[in-house]
Amino acid sequence: MTGTSIAKAAGIWAGGLLLGLGLPYLPNLTSPRLTSFIGDFPIPDYPFAFPFFKNHTNLNTTSAPETPFVCDTSHTYRTELVSLEPLIIYIHDLITPAEITSLLETAEPKFAPSQVTKHGRQQQTSDRTSSSAGLPRDDPTVMCVLNRTRTFLGTMLRDGWDEMGPPQLVRYSSGQRFNVHHDWFDSPQWAPDGSPRKWNRVASFFAILEDTCTGGETHFPFAKPISSSSPLGEVMWQGAVTEEKQEAKPLWRKHEDGGLAFRPVAGNAIFWVNLHANGTGDPRTNHAGLPLETGRKTAMNIWPRQYYTYD
Numbered sequence: 001m002t003g004t005s006i007a008k009a010a011g012i013w014a015g016g017l018l019l020g021l022g023l024p025y026l027p028n029l030t031s032p033r034l035t036s037f038i039g040d041f042p043i044p045d046y047p048f049a050f051p052f053f054k055n056h057t058n059l060n061t062t063s064a065p066e067t068p069f070v071c072d073t074s075h076t077y078r079t080e081l082v083s084l085e086p087l088i089i090y091i092h093d094l095i096t097p098a099e100i101t102s103l104l105e106t107a108e109p110k111f112a113p114s115q116v117t118k119h120g121r122q123q124q125t126s127d128r129t130s131s132s133a134g135l136p137r138d139d140p141t142v143m144c145v146l147n148r149t150r151t152f153l154g155t156m157l158r159d160g161w162d163e164m165g166p167p168q169l170v171r172y173s174s175g176q177r178f179n180v181h182h183d184w185f186d187s188p189q190w191a192p193d194g195s196p197r198k199w200n201r202v203a204s205f206f207a208i209l210e211d212t213c214t215g216g217e218t219h220f221p222f223a224k225p226i227s228s229s230s231p232l233g234e235v236m237w238q239g240a241v242t243e244e245k246q247e248a249k250p251l252w253r254k255h256e257d258g259g260l261a262f263r264p265v266a267g268n269a270i271f272w273v274n275l276h277a278n279g280t281g282d283p284r285t286n287h288a289g290l291p292l293e294t295g296r297k298t299a300m301n302i303w304p305r306q307y308y309t310y311d
C-alpha cells in the first residue's frame, strides 16, 4: 500500500475510529489517599526499537537444552474473581516452573532499562525504574503461554481481527518501582502491518516468574473487593491461602492508601480488563508496581490487542 492510499483509507475510516479515541482519561474518581504520582502514560510493548525479533545469528544451537520444550496443553490453572468493576481475576499456576525457566533463559540477554510512552514518545523516566526484555513470539514456550492466555480470553478476541500482541518480561530489583499508570494507550495505536486500523490493549495479564523479594506488590488503588468481610471474619476476599505453597500471608490485601495490593507469587498472574465496552480506557485499572525492598521480581506482561471497528 502506498503512503497516499493509506492516508486515504485512514481518512475514510477515521469517522468510526474517532469514537474510541482521545477522551480525557481522568474522570471524577473519588480518589483514595494516593501518595504516589499518577502517570498518564502506558507501558510500551517494545522495550527496544521496533520491531523486535529473535536475532538468530546469536543462537548457539549446540548449547540448546537437551530436551526440547513441549507445550503441556493439558496444563490447568485455577481462577478467583477479585473485582467486578473493573474486572480483575486472580489466576493460580498460570505459568509452570518449566515455562518460567525457559522464559527467563530466553529473555536474560535482552534486559534493558524500561521505557514508557509519554507525550507520544518512548522514553526512560524516573517513574519506571525496572528493566524490560521483549520476548520472541516464535519461541515455543512463548507460543505455548500465548495459546493458553488466548484460550482464557474466549470471545473477548475475534480471531482474524484481534491479536495477542508481543509479550515482554519486566524485572525489578531493590528500590525499583513503577508509579501509578495504566496499560491502555490514551491514543490507540496504528496496526503494525500498515493497515488503516487502530488498536488498544483491551486487557492485561501480569504473571510473576520470580518472586524472591520483599515488597514489590502490585497495587490497584481503585480496585474494590467484591464483598466486604463477613461477620465471621473470613478473609477469603484477601485471596485464599493455598496449601500447596505453604503461604502464610494472603495473596492480596486491602492497601492502607485504598484499593488492593497483590503479593508477587511465582507462577500466578493477575488478569484485568483495561477498556470499557465502548473502547475507552478504564481509569479504575490504574496500578503501580510498589518499590522492591530487597531481592528480585520478574514478571511477564501479556497485552491482548483489540482493534477498533468502524461501523
Ligand SMILES: *[C@@H]1O[C@H](CO)[C@@H](O)[C@H](O)[C@H]1NC(C)=O
Pocket: 055, 056, 057, 058
Ligand atoms: C545479530 O547478531 C550478530 C552477532 O552478535 C550481529 O553481528 C548482527 O548485527 C545482529 N543483527 C541484527 C539485525 O541486530
Ligand SMILES: *[C@@H]1O[C@H](CO)[C@@H](O)[C@H](O)[C@H]1NC(C)=O
Pocket: 060, 061, 062, 063
Ligand atoms: C556453543 O555452546 C557450546 C555448549 O555450551 C559450547 O561448547 C560452544 O563453544 C559454543 N559455541 C560457540 C560458537 O559459542
Ligand SMILES: *[C@@H]1O[C@H](CO)[C@@H](O)[C@H](O)[C@H]1NC(C)=O
Pocket: 071, 073, 140, 143, 144, 147
Ligand atoms: C497453539 O494453538 C493452536 C491452535 O489450537 C495449535 O495448533 C498449536 O499447536 C498451539 N501451539 C502451541 C505451541 O501450543
Ligand SMILES: *[C@@H]1O[C@H](CO)[C@@H](O)[C@H](O)[C@H]1NC(C)=O
Pocket: 019, 023, 276, 277, 278, 279, 280
Ligand atoms: C464509554 O463508557 C464509559 C463507561 O460506561 C463511560 O464512562 C464513557 O462516558 C463512555 N464514553 C463514550 C464516548 O461513550
